[in-house]
Amino acid sequence: xxxMTIIAAVSIFCAAFTTGFGCLGPALAEGxxxxxxxxxxxxxxxxxxxxxxxxxxxxxxxxxxxxYCFVLSMILIFxxxxxxxxxxQTVGK
Amino acid sequence: MRLSPDEIIFWQxxxxxxxxxxxxxxxxMVVLVAGSKLITRKLSTDLQRTRWQNLLEIVVxxxxxxIKDVGLxxxxxxxxxxxxxxxxxxxxxxxxxxxxxxxxxxxxxxxxALALCVLVAVPFFGIVxxxxxxxxxxxxxxxxxxxxxxxxxEISRTLALAVRLFGNxxxxxxxxxxxxxxxPFIFPIVMTVLGLLTGMVQAYIFSILAAVYIAAATCxxxxxPEPAPKI
Numbered sequence: 661x662x663x664m665t666i667i668a669a670v671s672i673f674c675a676a677f678t679t680g681f682g683c684l685g686p687a688l689a690e691g692x693x694x695x696x697x698x699x700x701x702x703x704x705x706x707x708x709x710x711x712x713x714x715x716x717x718x719x720x721x722x723x724x725x726x727x728y729c730f731v732l733s734m735i736l737i738f739x740x741x742x743x744x745x746x747x748x749q750t751v752g753k
Numbered sequence: 754m755r756l757s758p759d760e761i762i763f764w765q766x767x768x769x770x771x772x773x774x775x776x777x778x779x780x781x782m783v784v785l786v787a788g789s790k791l792i793t794r795k796l797s798t799d800l801q802r803t804r805w806q807n808l809l810e811i812v813v814x815x816x817x818x819x820i821k822d823v824g825l826x827x828x829x830x831x832x833x834x835x836x837x838x839x840x841x842x843x844x845x846x847x848x849x850x851x852x853x854x855x856x857x858x859x860x861x862x863x864x865x866a867l868a869l870c871v872l873v874a875v876p877f878f879g880i881v882x883x884x885x886x887x888x889x890x891x892x893x894x895x896x897x898x899x900x901x902x903x904x905x906x907e908i909s910r911t912l913a914l915a916v917r918l919f920g921n922x923x924x925x926x927x928x929x930x931x932x933x934x935x936x937p938f939i940f941p942i943v944m945t946v947l948g949l950l951t952g953m954v955q956a957y958i959f960s961i962l963a964a965v966y967i968a969a970a971t972c973x974x975x976x977x978p979e980p981a982p983k984i
Contacts, residue, residue: 709822710822713819713822713961716954716957716958716961717958717961717962717965720917720954720955720958720962723917724913724916724917724920727916727917727920727921727924728916728920730920730924731916731919731920731923734756734923734924734927735756738756739756
């Protein structure tokens, strides 16, 4: 395997694993958050406005970790700096 | 495949580029400013009102109520800044129903600029409310050891604000683009509707988080509780 193949293979695998494992944690966390919010909504329907707002903000916070992983994957696939470097070297030869 | 509307370039002169992000940002600004100016040109205070005035009043009072709920007791002071943030991000994502339009918030430079506005606004409102000494004291709040961590959190939450909005808007466009190649016609429309919902939620979250940060910077230190009366 030459350098180009190694870079391509590692980038693709890393992109897949980043999104895969990066979504695993936030998914579990969001499940817990929503379950707790539903329980407290059932116990105190009067506080629904506050609970919903806090839930939304919290969900966005949790989800942003998954979004970071997704952005990283997108960079690895579509805007990979190492890949561009290799391409530039190959063309420059 | 494009990662952001920065890469669509309409016109270029040497170093200066006129890309889609700038064009659509200015377009949105013109629509928002001209629309508000047109509607508020003749406001009425009696029972007869135009529909547009009703619409704007609903929007403004809703934003004001949300800001108040976060814990800022005088929402009028912060309405200009937070309301503008919300309206810009919301219209940027709602206009995606127009064909050929790319949301400017799908570019990291736009979202970073918005986040930098929040980074500057938080100390500004904090200093206006508590004075320089009071604001700077909030950095060493529990103990002096927390000083570096407080500064790191200022920077990291700015970055998080920017990347969150960018990632959400970019992923919406990206998913629709990928789905168009796999399952054309029906499914991308469903994802577009989902993208509208995501855009509204993100606009709400962006402004609410900014409000929360401002509320954390402006809240006065609580007065010590009265000592219990001795019996």
